[in-house]
Amino acid sequence: ETGVTQTPRHLVMGMTNKKSLKCEQHLGHNAMYWYKQSAKKPLELMFVYNFKEQTENNSVPSRFSPECPNSSHLFLHLHTLQPEDSALYLCASSQEGPSGPETQYFGPGTRLLVL
């Protein structure tokens, strides 16, 4: 059983809706990540949080807004999305060690469809 959970697992939304994706990790890690996975494309890193501080914003449009209230929880707030934003959104966590981040562990993802 994965130590990273995500809700909802599936989401359908219109372009004018506002919704939020939630991720929770039970591994005691101090870094969390949002990735976008589109069909036949590599995982794209969106955001990184270390010790609740955002350390990476990979040129993501402002219609995606992350929030990390503590080291166990991560949110992705969505508003005025486009159909091309339809994808699998994966959350991951890792432990930041003395030689950098260690292995990342992934949640099951939220399958998002924007109509």
Added chain:
Amino acid sequence: GQNIDQPTEMTATEGAIVQINCTYQTSGFNGLFWYQQHAGEAPTFLSYNVLDGLEEKGRFSSFLSRSKGYSYLLLKELQMKDSASYLCAVRDGDYKLSFGAGTTVTVRA
């Protein structure tokens, strides 16, 4: 940017061996990971190589050659449950993880 290449699809027979190659060009290197992802599920960690050579874990082995920018994942005694996508990921000099597009392996009876 980073460039990570792996074949799109491979098909093999139950009980056989399949080798998935991954070549990479990155700015610096701090390790290579292999993940398995079944359809609709989370990628799960399989192996990690940071030094040259072969790492063996049961039916799965992973090899790395840093001078050649090359790795492979070897799946032995294939089982139907091994049908999945296999992702190669490289951690660059800034410890950022970049992924290949994944190789879909189909195991046939």
